[in-house]
Amino acid sequence: MPVPDQRDPEITRRSLTRWLDGRLPGVRIPHVDTPQTSGFSNETLLFEAEWSGEDGAPRHEPLVARVAPEKYQIFPEPRFEEQYRLMRILDERTTIPVPPIRWYEPSRDVLGAAFFVMGRVDGRVPTDMPPYHMDGWVTEVPPGERAAMWWSTLEIMARLHRLDVGALGLGFLDQPAWGRPASTSGSTTTSTTSAGPTGVRRRRRSGPWTG
Secondary structure, eight states: OOOOOOSOHHHHHHHHHHHHHTTSTTOBOOOEEOOSSOOSSSEEEEEEEEEEOTTSOEEEEEEEEEEOOSSOOSSSSOOHHHHHHHHHHHHHHSOSOOOOEEEEEOOSTTTSSOEEEEEOOOSOOOOTTTTTTTSSHHHHSOHHHHHHHHHHHHHHHHHHHTSOHHHHTOGGGOOGGGOOOGGGSSOOEEEEEEEOTTSOEEEEEESOOOO
């Protein structure tokens, strides 16, 4: 199931407001919500920030706080700060679509765990419960729309794997203790079988998976 509510929403709202006031002076957060059908890997807090700009004009931004897992954890090593570093690099230095990444807070003093804040991108999010491939709106849309969803996801994955790791300073993601990258371990052969609508080609692979 999604990460359940772990905190009092009013206490959370006040804590977030005090913290965010140091970055957006005079900010108001009217309320804090948590998604009810998604969010396996970490706790997610949705909120609106309202403040006055330097010119006195009102400002408004929908934001998301992603909170490091403490009680419920699906990954042996969440590598939470590295998630933030990676997403910030993708946001600032690539064309990979990610939300605007704003701030990171390593201390547990504010929300009881580290967290980072990013801009909120509106849209329909596939549900974790029930699993989106078994029930819910994804199973109800026309096949062509589902195909577009799958192929666009594969296209983004392909773009990610074409990034220049060295130029972007992504070496911190490497885990040499787990072996060499698959591309340098053993021999492989591939043959093209078909192409999707976005140009990503499906391949059949032979050879050992090692590394």
